Amino acid sequence: MLLPRVLTGLVGIPVILYLVHAGGLAYGLFVTAISTLCCYEYALMLRLGGRPVQFMPTVAFGAALAACATLGGPLPLVLAVGAVGVVLVEMFTKEHSLDRVALTLFGAIFAGWMPAHLALIRDLRPHGEAFAFLTFAAVWAMDMAAYAAGRGFGRHAIAPVLSPKKTWEGAGAGFAAATLVCLGFQKFLLHDVVTPVQAVVIGMLIGTMGQLSDLAESMVKRDVGAKDSGALLPGHGGVFDRFDSYIFCAPAVYYALSLR
Numbered sequence: 001m002l003l004p005r006v007l008t009g010l011v012g013i014p015v016i017l018y019l020v021h022a023g024g025l026a027y028g029l030f031v032t033a034i035s036t037l038c039c040y041e042y043a044l045m046l047r048l049g050g051r052p053v054q055f056m057p058t059v060a061f062g063a064a065l066a067a068c069a070t071l072g073g074p075l076p077l078v079l080a081v082g083a084v085g086v087v088l089v090e091m092f093t094k095e096h097s098l099d100r101v102a103l104t105l106f107g108a109i110f111a112g113w114m115p116a117h118l119a120l121i122r123d124l125r126p127h128g129e130a131f132a133f134l135t136f137a138a139v140w141a142m143d144m145a146a147y148a149a150g151r152g153f154g155r156h157a158i159a160p161v162l163s164p165k166k167t168w169e170g171a172g173a174g175f176a177a178a179t180l181v182c183l184g185f186q187k188f189l190l191h192d193v194v195t196p197v198q199a200v201v202i203g204m205l206i207g208t209m210g211q212l213s214d215l216a217e218s219m220v221k222r223d224v225g226a227k228d229s230g231a232l233l234p235g236h237g238g239v240f241d242r243f244d245s246y247i248f249c250a251p252a253v254y255y256a257l258s259l260r
Contacts, residue, residue, distance in 0.1 A: 012233070012242075013140070020132045023122055028070035031119040035066035037239040038111040041229040042220065046107070049224025052100035053107065057086050061104070062112020070119035082108065110216075115243055117250035124257055127193050130185070135253050138181040138206045139245050146174030146211065163218040171211055178210065179203030198260055205256055210249040217244035 019027045039062030046053040061082040068075040083105060090101050122132040150170025158166045182203030186194050194202070217240060221229065230238025 016136060017133070020122065020129060020136065023129060025071075027122055028119055031070045031116055032063065032066045034118075034239060034243055035070075035112045035116045036063040037232070038115060038229075038243060039063065039107060041238045041240040042107045042111040045221065045224045045226045045229055046103060049226060051224055052095070052097045052103060054086060054089055054100060054104040057082075057089055058104045058107045061086065061108035065108055065113040066116035066119075069113065069116035110220075110247065111240060114248065115246045115250055117254045118246055120254045121250065121257065124254070127190065130189050130193070131253070131257055134182060134185045134190070134202070135206065135246075135250065137185070138178040138203060139210050139249060141181045142174040142178040142207055142210050143245060145177035146170040149173030159215055159218070162215055162222055166211075166215070166218075174211055175204070175207030178207035182206065194260065202253060202256055205252045206249055209252040210245040213245050213247040213249055216247060217241070 016030075019030045036059060039059045042062075043053050043055045043058040047055060064073075064078050064082060065075070067073055068078050086101055086104050090096060090098075093100075118132065118135070121135055122128045124131055146166075147170065149172070150165060150167045154165075154167030154169040156168045157164055158168055158171055179200055180203070182199045183196065186196055186199035190199070217229070221227065228237030229240035229244075232238055233242050
């Protein structure tokens with residue numbers, strides 16, 4: 001499994017870095033596509049796992065929410081229309097399932113709106129590009145450090161039921177890696193923009209929220225009995241598996257940077 005992970009990274013990382021640098025419409029469409037695929041995989045997992053969900057409304061509503069963040073749009077209107085639409089669809093089914101309404105709305109927000117904050121980070125002026133690079137680099141470092149430390153000397157499971165392979169040792173290594181990357185960005189690229197203390201806080205947010213995001217997606221997978229959200233990315237599973245760290249992390253970084 002290691003070789004496919006490495007090969008996928010060698011292809012995917014340069015593409016993401018280029019899109020972050022390009023910004024604008026290209027990056028906005030990329031983030032919208034990621035959120036849409038996450039919603040698709042979420043809905044597919046629930047359907048295959050026998051959980052009630054409105055498949056296409058989940059994908060469409062999640063994509064519309066993401067587009068509000070990435071391309072600009074009337075978020076309050078989209079929220080209202082989407083919520084009304086999901087309820088109306090359910091009213092004209094035989095089951096009239098409130099569970100299906102709840103899981104549909106949850107999926108659109110959880111898998112669609114939340115990771116789309118990656119675009120809002122890029123739009124922070126005048127340093128959005130550097131902030132976006134920092135976010136991706138810190139999450140990648142966190143994931144690699146947690147994976148290596150967990151495999152090498154991880155002994156104590158964080159959440160044995162949700163994710164048996166995730167350990168406190170790996171989490172500590174990932175937390176440290178994210179913080180060090182943020183400090184490195186502060187020193188070499190953002191020394192006039194954020195203070196060392198602010199860099200540490202951002203690193204701690206990424207190191208904590210990124211790993212909690214991973215566990216949150218694992219909770220969804222365990223509930224439906226899925227090992228991976230999909231198989232689109234060799235060695236990584238699905239798109240939702242690869243971008244799950246950004247579910248809580250991207251909003252946390254965006255609002256932290258907005259309020260700094």
